[in-house]
Amino acid sequence: MTGLLAMFRRLEGPQTVGRGPAFWGLFALVLAVALAYPLFSDGYTVGNTVYFFVWVFIALSLCLIWGYGGSLSFGQTAFFGIAGYSYGILTINFGSGYGFTLLALVMAVAIAALFAVLLGYFMFFGRIAGVFLGIVTLAVTLMLERFMAQTAGPEWHIGAARLNGFNGMSAMPPLTIPWPGEPIVLFADVGLYYLVLGLLAFVYLALRILMNSSFGNVIVAIRENPERAEMLGYDVRKYQLITFVIGAALAGLSGVLYTVWGQYITPSSMGMTAAALPLIWVAVGGRSDLTSTVIGTLVVLAAFQALTIYGSQYALVFMGVLLVLTVLIAPNGLVLGAMNWLGRIASRLTQRAG
Amino acid sequence: MSLLELRKLNKHFGGLHVTNSVDLTLRAGEIHCLIGPNGAGKSTLFRLILGEHRPGSGDILFAGENITALKSFARIHRGLSVKFQVPGVFKGLSVRQNLEIALQSRHRGGELEAEIGRLLAFLGLESEQTQIAGNLSHGQKQWLEIGMAISLKPRLLLLDEPTAGMSPEETHMTGEMVQRLNAGGMTVLAIEHDMAFVRQVAHRVTVLHLGQVFAQGSIDEIVADERVAAIYLGQAHA
Numbered sequence A: 001m002t003g004l005l006a007m008f009r010r011l012e013g014p015q016t017v018g019r020g021p022a023f024w025g026l027f028a029l030v031l032a033v034a035l036a037y038p039l040f041s042d043g044y045t046v047g048n049t050v051y052f053f054v055w056v057f058i059a060l061s062l063c064l065i066w067g068y069g070g071s072l073s074f075g076q077t078a079f080f081g082i083a084g085y086s087y088g089i090l091t092i093n094f095g096s097g098y099g100f101t102l103l104a105l106v107m108a109v110a111i112a113a114l115f116a117v118l119l120g121y122f123m124f125f126g127r128i129a130g131v132f133l134g135i136v137t138l139a140v141t142l143m144l145e146r147f148m149a150q151t152a153g154p155e156w157h158i159g160a161a162r163l164n165g166f167n168g169m170s171a172m173p174p175l176t177i178p179w180p181g182e183p184i185v186l187f188a189d190v191g192l193y194y195l196v197l198g199l200l201a202f203v204y205l206a207l208r209i210l211m212n213s214s215f216g217n218v219i220v221a222i223r224e225n226p227e228r229a230e231m232l233g234y235d236v237r238k239y240q241l242i243t244f245v246i247g248a249a250l251a252g253l254s255g256v257l258y259t260v261w262g263q264y265i266t267p268s269s270m271g272m273t274a275a276a277l278p279l280i281w282v283a284v285g286g287r288s289d290l291t292s293t294v295i296g297t298l299v300v301l302a303a304f305q306a307l308t309i310y311g312s313q314y315a316l317v318f319m320g321v322l323l324v325l326t327v328l329i330a331p332n333g334l335v336l337g338a339m340n341w342l343g344r345i346a347s348r349l350t351q352r353a354g
Numbered sequence B: 001m002s003l004l005e006l007r008k009l010n011k012h013f014g015g016l017h018v019t020n021s022v023d024l025t026l027r028a029g030e031i032h033c034l035i036g037p038n039g040a041g042k043s044t045l046f047r048l049i050l051g052e053h054r055p056g057s058g059d060i061l062f063a064g065e066n067i068t069a070l071k072s073f074a075r076i077h078r079g080l081s082v083k084f085q086v087p088g089v090f091k092g093l094s095v096r097q098n099l100e101i102a103l104q105s106r107h108r109g110g111e112l113e114a115e116i117g118r119l120l121a122f123l124g125l126e127s128e129q130t131q132i133a134g135n136l137s138h139g140q141k142q143w144l145e146i147g148m149a150i151s152l153k154p155r156l157l158l159l160d161e162p163t164a165g166m167s168p169e170e171t172h173m174t175g176e177m178v179q180r181l182n183a184g185g186m187t188v189l190a191i192e193h194d195m196a197f198v199r200q201v202a203h204r205v206t207v208l209h210l211g212q213v214f215a216q217g218s219i220d221e222i223v224a225d226e227r228v229a230a231i232y233l234g235q236a237h238a
């Protein structure tokens, strides 16, 4: 019981922006609006919101590995793709009966995590760090993309699942919850919305607890000074590997949810653009804070989509401009900068009042 | 009884023989100072003891155990701790968080809070606790890192130039702190250029020159040694 209480106290701490009744009141309000919103909207818009939410998980994975851990990884899209394809292969072969799609979701995330264990072990215990970590992860991502892109021939199949090269894999079953009478199929509207929203709230809160725990302390210590962290008795490589694997699992979750949302997954989900975009969302939001990452990602995605109506080239230029502005104005992230500014004003006001 | 024993330790950086067949024994409970001109290989010797560098040949024994092949963090678990020459604090984190990270593997909850408070008071950094460590003065960073190093309650504390950048008063206070820790049973190996500090604390002194043990003895013996004076005169005194 006290353990549980201590855990909840860890929702706040030096590693996360936002504390106190004002912040959590706002959090509850946002959650309430998010819960009520499908009642006042149409299926298409709700489905589009799910699409935004799906990307937040990969952004959070990057926030964890890069923002908190200090290792810039381009490999998150690789885990995204691996999990997405894994879900497709599993469910196309074994169907959606008996709740298997839910098991497939978990298995696909686990496969991505397992891949991260192998890759991460090779990198961290081979003392690959800094820029080289970025290069290795990017190489792995692009290799996977190239490999999947050349699997167009009928000889490329795993059981009943054709890999389909550049066109990608499609027609995998959506998530299906077994239910007495009729199973509940979570199509890409209200049903999937509530599942993804629940997962998002859960992952966000769990990461807050994790980052404000002693484990989180070690992660940021390694970012600040790995040598000092090791000389305090921490097995730095082990911590880096664990963080990398948790991040990979989150990126994998993103990949599975994306795959069930659109019922397709293609090699370009692991391409250069796909690898770069999450970096921009996270950098613009504020890579070293979970809340800033979530807000930044949703805002940038919405703006990107709004601009794409006028042509995708404008949207990409906009992203570039946004990144440059961030670097110039608020190198730690625009959202994070704004939140810190608001926090300072609030504390000045309460000081004056008190 | 010897706590640390270096046996025929060798280390090359390319053609540079930085550690040349070094034999050194630390007695449990002593304060031992390591002196020598710039570039003598003092810091490198620390990195060998800590496992950041691997020796080309030779052995490192700690409390009778051969630790030559152990990873750094495992050596820390055996009872080693270090303050580096260049202050290695977590620059982007608060002073308080720096100490929390050092203390959290030994203490939890309210006990951890109490320990942090005690250490802050001991270091005289109470009013700086919410400051970002990177904003501290050089001397304060030194203190903070010393605080982190001693919070592990090591059997052997390695201090690489602990008083660099400190005023004579601060240096003297650091010396008193080292003596207090030593009285509590901690063995100390300190690299220092400040002779007042060495005179204040050292039980024994080892002079390192060109990677070799050049002389060893009490501070008076070392100061009286003309050969030692000669190698220091060979260069601008630090």
Ligand SMILES: Nc1ncnc2c1ncn2[C@@H]1O[C@H](COP(=O)(O)OP(=O)(O)OP(=O)(O)O)[C@@H](O)[C@H]1O
Pocket: B013, B016, B018, B036, B037, B038, B039, B040, B041, B042, B043, B044, B045, B085
């Ligand atoms: N990683 C390294 N690679 C190559 N050469 C190194 C490395 N580290 C140290 N050296 C060289 O080894 C020699 C000894 O360096 P070390 O830092 O051990 O000296 P020191 O006795 O601590 O000097 P100081 O009093 O200036 O701190 C120097 O010539 C230095 O340039």
Ligand SMILES: [Mg+2]
Pocket: B042, B043, B044, B085, B160
């Ligand atoms: Mg040195």
